[in-house]
Amino acid sequence: MRVEIWSDIACPWCYVGKARFEKALGEFPHRDGVEVVHRSFELDPGRGKDDVEPVLGMLTAKYGMSEAQAQAGEDNLGAQAAAEGLPYRTRGRDHGSTFDMHRLLHFAEAAGKREALLDAFYRANFAEERSVFADDERLVELAVAVGLDAEGARAVLADPAAHAEDVRADEREAARLGARGVPFFVLDRAYGVSGAQPVEVFARALDRAWQARTPLAMVQGDGDACGPDGCAVPGA
């Protein structure tokens, strides 16, 4: 069974939801039969690389919250993160473009390091003081910390086209599947879970999708093939 998870590094609920999903998966009896694949989604795809601002300023300007409302939201998110054992700085975080990070995640995927880099990006963005935005060397440092090659990471960052189409393809697929926000979980392309649901919802989704694994519908009888007893001989 395959679970695809669309998320954005700038999405606090993705950070929290990933931990909740992993808790459900860790308790799932068939967890060894579950493959998890991470996919890209940008909450703010139009934002320029150097357009960085404090989260609170973004929340008040873009969504018309008062500063107190915005801070209360961060405080609440910090509490939700803490409940999952995740560090979260409720003061002084930045917001910016995550496109380059998604391009690096696709670069990391080719080396089998996508999830490690995603976790490193989350941790850096939500829990560490130094901003992850508009700072290529910060991203290279995080890539190297999970075992990626510094020069390879720099080359991706220096070429805006590198893995750009991979990110866009993930985003088109999310739209096609009906995701309007993230985190968005898709189980065997049959069941969906939207948002950082409680652990028991993920557990139910895993159960349901596992039960629903159906035998394949064969489109035709067997054609010419090779098997343990040899290959079909044409005309035989």
Next chain:
Amino acid sequence: MRVEIWSDIACPWCYVGKARFEKALGEFPHRDGVEVVHRSFELDPGRGKDDVEPVLGMLTAKYGMSEAQAQAGEDNLGAQAAAEGLPYRTRGRDHGSTFDMHRLLHFAEAAGKREALLDAFYRANFAEERSVFADDERLVELAVAVGLDAEGARAVLADPAAHAEDVRADEREAARLGARGVPFFVLDRAYGVSGAQPVEVFARALDRAWQARTPLAMVQGDGDACGPDGCAVPGA
């Protein structure tokens, strides 16, 4: 939509079936929405690395064919391959273990070169004189020809555990899905095609699987998530 193709390099019908599938895919109107993934399957998993013999000898010894029957089978396969525009040596091919090639295919996958290397292995095995079996430098040469790193390929070959579990995982998955031979095509984990079917069977399978793409069943209403209009505020 995702199409997974299980195949073995030593499988002539896989070589032919891949070309037929690709013809159907090339004519499929939604081909840009189809992702193709190749997976490993060994027809002869117990064979030792140095256990190489002529195909005709293997066919007569293992399957009790007469030499004339075995040669007629090869001639027929050569004709089927030619009909798809594929070169095929009907005389003098070898048979041996493909495990190391599958391990290299997984190594190539990490660099986005799996299909290129699979095509190179097929071509080398079915159309070129030099054997691909029990000859590590031959495999390294083919890997380099598709853009892989020679030292990386040698390191995989030198370590029998490298990507071994990836190959086994593909094979377990094939067994679970009911594949008893190859090529075996799985569309969105819902439809299967067994064998080198005619192009029109692949076309029908693509149509059917495309039509059957269903909206996801959401396991629960929306949970806390971030979207283009901001993040849910807990308790708000």
